[in-house]
Amino acid sequence: MTTRSAVAAYREGEPPARRRRRRANVTPYLFVGPAFLALMVFGVLPIVVAAVVSLTNLDISGLANRANIHFVGLDNYARLFADGAFWVALGNTITFVAIGVPSIIVVSLAAAIGLNQSDSRFFHALRTFYFLPAITAIVAISLIWGYLYNSQFGLLNYLLSLGGLPPVGWLTDPFIAKLSVAFVGIWRATGLDIVIFLAALQSIPRDYYEAAAIDGAGDIRRIFSITIPLLRFAIFFVTITTLINWMQFFDEPYVLTAGGPIHATTSISLYIFQEGFQFNQFGFASAASLVLFVIIVSVTAAQLRLRRSSDV
């Protein structure tokens, strides 16, 4: 979607036909060159490399000596689909998406609409607090939350004990750990989406609300009949980017639980990382990464189709 609308905007923004042809020179190529080259080498070339590597048995010995690399056909893919850990990781990823995406959209939309209710200094100051997690390094976040979740001296279990409740294994119980990891992901991701929703809210003309107020529509009614319908594109944008991000969910489980306990929080991305960089199975991990890529592209394409058939 980003690509499609961007191209449309690009075409529209084109300057009218020039009076005379620009000096045909190399300047534009020199200006575009370095950035374009970097994007090709680190954006496009890797796909090709991944596709080729996924058909080989490349591992650490292959890195040292090319003679150790052998073509294995689709063996990596066959091994992948037979690997129970892969299916567990896929299931975990689906769970994370199912918890994370709806929560983020509802929370960030509600917060943005709330923050947009007033232009006062106080409301502006509040925004900063909501943005903080979004700009904070994940490694710092994991230390902070790891300490809060700690089962011996963590604050959360202390608060539970005040209420006479037994301690909870926030990161050690397989089911609770999923929720704890997802919660940190939600906490961190809402900030950016609030920014996007706020930017979109500011483009809604105030007259609409005034007209609705004259017609006697209450606050809640105005939110559901004016704000949310007009935010349709922003909601779609946030849904699709959040979905893509959560299908690639990696940082939180990597730093908080390293995928444990017993693979309960291993996402597909973490699985690929572990196979690739901890076990040095580059060929096998490349095959897994291409499978993830196909999943992401299919889900995104399905969403685009859904949107195209539902409106316009």
Add this chain to the structure above:
Amino acid sequence: MSSRRPSLGLAVVGVLLTAGALATAFPFVWMITTSLKPEQESVAYPPTLLPTTISLDGYIALFRDLDFGTYLMNTIVVVLIGFVGMLLVAMAGYAFAKFRFRGRDRMFLLVLATMMIPIQVTMIPTYLILNSLKLTNTLLGIALPTLVSAFNLFLFRQFMSTIPDDLLEAARLDGASEWRILRTIVLPLSRPILAVQGVLTFIAGWNSFLWPLIVANDQNKYTLSVGVALLNKQLTIDPPLQMAAASVMVIPLVLVFVVVQRHIVAGFTMSGLK
């Protein structure tokens, strides 16, 4: 809606938002207060909100016993390389916005297409590419994979297409070189977008974790994020030390962000992301 008089509804919204804001920010408060506690107090039961005795041991240990001075320098170098990348992106954005040249539309489409490729697919091949370029375990290798962002290139192009063509033509008639036009006209006029992108580049470089983790093998090439992650993997838990490390990573960014926050929201509005 400042025109309306304050209503009960607005007060309720204000209270709810304040509660949410405090809950969101609380982990940071906990981080700072813990970083100032002596070790015994940080694991004491019941926990104390404010330190009863202030101790800077955590911060001292970071820079004296651990190598956080080196990590900090490496991080700064990675951020600076990121700024060079931002200038390359600005240059490319200008050319895509203001020049007509063969293959332009096709190249731009290719640039936009790279936005859809997830990092997990590029992670391993990019490592292999860096390895074959002999750039693993270098700071340049850490910065290169994220040097150029297609999304930022798109934002620059959008912004720079609003620069009047007549201005550029006039400078050309006066005999200014293309390079000089870029430096004296285009970049100064692009100050708002440069400010936003500068902050985002700083944040991205400062926080970057995956590439330093993959590319840096030796301690002396670690960035702050890798150093902080190592503390998390240690067997003995020393909360004040860990929270001091987190504070060293978080506080500089928060200060930068608070100063420029307004411009960031404006930048997103400006980019037409609505």
